[in-house]
Amino acid sequence: xxxxxxxxxxxxxxxxxxxxxxxxxxxxxxxxxxxxxxxxxxxxxxxxxxxxxxxxxxxxxxxxxxxxxxxxxxxxxxxxxxxxxxxxxxxxxxxxxxxxxxxxxxxxxxxxxxxxxxxxxxxxxxxxxxxxxxxxxxxxxxxxxxxxxxxxxxxxxxxxxxxxxxxxxxxxxxxxxxxxxxxxxxxxxxxxxxxxxxxxxxxxxxxxxxxxxxxxxxxxxxxxxxxxxxxxxxxxxxxxxxxxxxxxxxxxxxxxxxxxxxxxxxxxxxxxxxx
Numbered sequence: 001x002x003x004x005x006x007x008x009x010x011x012x013x014x015x016x017x018x019x020x021x022x023x024x025x026x027x028x029x030x031x032x033x034x035x036x037x038x039x040x041x042x043x044x045x046x047x048x049x050x051x052x053x054x055x056x057x058x059x060x061x062x063x064x065x066x067x068x069x070x071x072x073x074x075x076x077x078x079x080x081x082x083x084x085x086x087x088x089x090x091x092x093x094x095x096x097x098x099x100x101x102x103x104x105x106x107x108x109x110x111x112x113x114x115x116x117x118x119x120x121x122x123x124x125x126x127x128x129x130x131x132x133x134x135x136x137x138x139x140x141x142x143x144x145x146x147x148x149x150x151x152x153x154x155x156x157x158x159x160x161x162x163x164x165x166x167x168x169x170x171x172x173x174x175x176x177x178x179x180x181x182x183x184x185x186x187x188x189x190x191x192x193x194x195x196x197x198x199x200x201x202x203x204x205x206x207x208x209x210x211x212x213x214x215x216x217x218x219x220x221x222x223x224x225x226x227x228x229x230x231x232x233x234x235x236x237x238x239x240x241x242x243x244x245x246x247x248x249x250x251x252x253x254x255x256x257x258x259x260x261x262x263x264x265x266x267x268x269x270x271x272x273x274x275x
Contacts, residue, residue: 021246028239046244049237058225059241062205065136065221069143070200076144077151077200078193082181084152085159097156104149112213115142119214135216142214143204150203151196158192159185 031040049055080100087093103111119138123131131138162185170180186193208223215224226238 024239025243025246028236028243030236033233033236045236045240049240052237054225055222055237055241058220058222061219062222065139065143066201066204069140069147069204070197072140072144073147073151073200074193074197077148077196078155078189080148081152081155081159082185084156100149100152102149103146104153108207108209111142111146112210115145115210116213132216132218135214136219138216139211139214139219142210143207146207146210147200147203150199151193154196154199155189155192158189162188 026038027035028045029041029043030038031042031044084093084096084100087096115138119131119134122128123134128134166184166188167180170184171177175183206223207221208227211221211224212227215221220228222241226234229235229238
């Protein structure tokens, strides 16, 4: 009974998670705009999507912002994690770790309003006439800032797990501290770095609240575009765009899992051979 109950519970969890996504994919192929009845199979919304310049402009802006902020937050977050690890005082290390976790616990609306007030003050102090001229950089700073804690949270445990033995061995063999980090430590903590990068990219891609408070009038992301449609109605070509994004992300996850499983199997074979 426990075995069947656990399977039923697992099926219910997956149903709650994936039925809404499958419904969206299904209605992206609907012949009509109705979300109540599936009339027939058609690619018309995908054809219409590729002729919609506003959607592709918003998608381009979203990808540019997500890639830029995720790369920046990964570089800064990895350096910050290494700095936290090397702190000698336990109290300072705990205090810094607690401070870096605050943005994750803050509601998005609080963070968004805080950034809005901060950039308004910057514009007033620097006497910038047009906010649109710094709008993209403001969004880049905001997205990088709220992604940083997630990168640190992903990288720091890897650094703690690795320890200092490999770095010390590299230093004994003639490496400089910089060479020891890039040639020895970084390759070993790379899974955590990649996890932080993917998480930062996903968070930036999905963000609406902070972008809503910080975005300029000349830079619209995809979540902002979809929200502007909800005042009237969301067009079915947005279902098509969402379906393309879902399939792309799903494909990348499969490829990533296949590669990681191959690496794991290769490592097991090597270790078995050594034994």
